[in-house]
Amino acid sequence: MSQPGGAGGSKTQITAAILQEAYIHGCQNNNELSPDSLKSLGWDNSVIVRVLNIFTEKRLCSVKKNKSSGLLSSVNNKVVFQLRTEEVACKLNKLSNEEYLVFCSIEDAGNQGIWTADIRKNTGLQTHVVQRAVKVLCNDWNLIRPVKSIHVKNRKVYILASLEPSKELSGxxxxxxxxxxxxxxxxxxxxxxxxxxxxxxxxxxxxxxxxxxxxxxxxxxxxxxxxxxxxxxxxxxxxxxxxxxxxxxxxxxxxxxxxxxxxxxxxxxxTPEAEDVPCLACPVFETCSWSFESQILPCPQLCKYMDYSLNNCKPLLPE
Structure with a gap:
């Protein structure tokens, strides 16, 4: 695609084709977008900023955060945006602002999950608002689901419906x-x-x-x-x-x-010592006849090592 933007600094119209190209580019890059990655498409900064703003307004992406610190994740000091599927974005656009805040808090928690007290702390919403939003996200939109923690039996934590809980959480x-x-x-x-x-x-x-x-x-x-x-x-x-x-x-x-x-x-x-059987380390183990019928292949009744192991009364002398 040719670079959006004409000569003379005229403002480029952000078309559906431009948005689609940006979305496909993100899908091909681990569902991530950054200003630097979009520059590889030949776009100038003004176009990139407006594309990312449109994606954010349409709830097609979120600002990626570091899972350990909760701070904004970055590559070379540039903010990274995490793409969402179009199906999820369609549902998110039907949520109230409070419900969307709760969803984002759960999304940021990843596969570690988060319980309602921490959602309330992160969003600043009242308890009953958080509880109502969680119910809507679970039952009406199937965007999140509850998971029981193996560490706290009576506490439910919530993760995105598309994720599998971490082993630390679910066991x-x-x-x-x-x-x-x-x-x-x-x-x-x-x-x-x-x-x-x-x-x-x-x-x-x-x-x-x-x-x-x-x-x-x-x-x-x-x-x-x-x-x-x-x-x-x-x-x-x-x-x-x-x-x-x-x-x-x-x-x-x-x-x-x-x-x-x-x-x-x-x-x-x-006893644990019972596993010290010579057969298990025998060099002809593969050809040994367990049927006790072979006169050609090695077999237990003709095995001097087996005799020694069973009797254990006289030294095994080399032939």
Whole structure:
């Protein structure tokens, strides 16, 4: 597009095409606009200022603030504007000034959320005005939603409807409505054990792909995936419970860990030392016949290392 503005300093009309170009430019730059970024379109300062003013008046953008300090965010000492979607802007233009103030306060809080006392403090509005605005934003426009904090059980905080609450606020995948969901964790543990048992051994990424696929196929589950760190937490629980064990890769050059199920007779007293089984570090583990029928492949009944581990009464001499 050619530069808006004619010669002789004549005032440029800000057309719909100019506004659309600015909006598309922001969408392509992480939904952010700044005077410097708009200069790359070849526009002079007067056009840029008027475009940003129009966006602000139409509630298409907000001044971006630093989440930690609450101060205006900037790039090279220039104010940065955060674009909103046209759908959200359309709803915002139907709000009263008080309702819009409340929305902006919640928007600034990001995924950490904010409760009504802090909204009142930020906006200077009376309690009943804030409460009414929150109700309108939630119920009438679906712009915000309440989230239960795991830290303060009886306090609701509010975030934008389009955001997921932070892990610090909601507790993450294993929490539901502010409460730890033990049934969900137990279900994941059972699936992990069943999968590892069916494969004999599994790498962490294999388990993650299976669990997320299974969750996506379960139409009754609201949760559709877990992260690698979430899975690692459950894996660690199973290791502590002596239900699975982590073993280094089958060959000496492999640094990858894999996981195996531990199965113990009910009569056996299981202790952490029980996992010191030579098979788990055996160089021929991959070819060992667990059926006890092979006369060619290595097998437990002919294994001198197994004999030594079970008897533990005489030194194992090299052949």
């Amino acid at each position: 993450g995948t294993f929490y539901e409505n502010g409460e730890f969901d033990m049934a969900f964790v137990d279900n994941i543990k059972e699936k992990i054990i069943s999968f590892i048992d069916s494969k004999r051994k599994c790498a962490l990424q294999e388990i993650l792909e299976f669990i997320n696929y299974d969750m996506n196929m379960d139409s009754s589950s609201a949760r559709k995936n877990i992260s690698l760190s979430d899975l690692q937490s459950v894996i660690n629980m199973l290791i502590v419970e002596l239900k699975i064990i982590c073993v280094k890769g089958g060959n000496s050059n492999s640094s990858e860990n894999f996981f195996m199920c531990l199965k113990w007779p009910e009569s056996l007293s299981v």
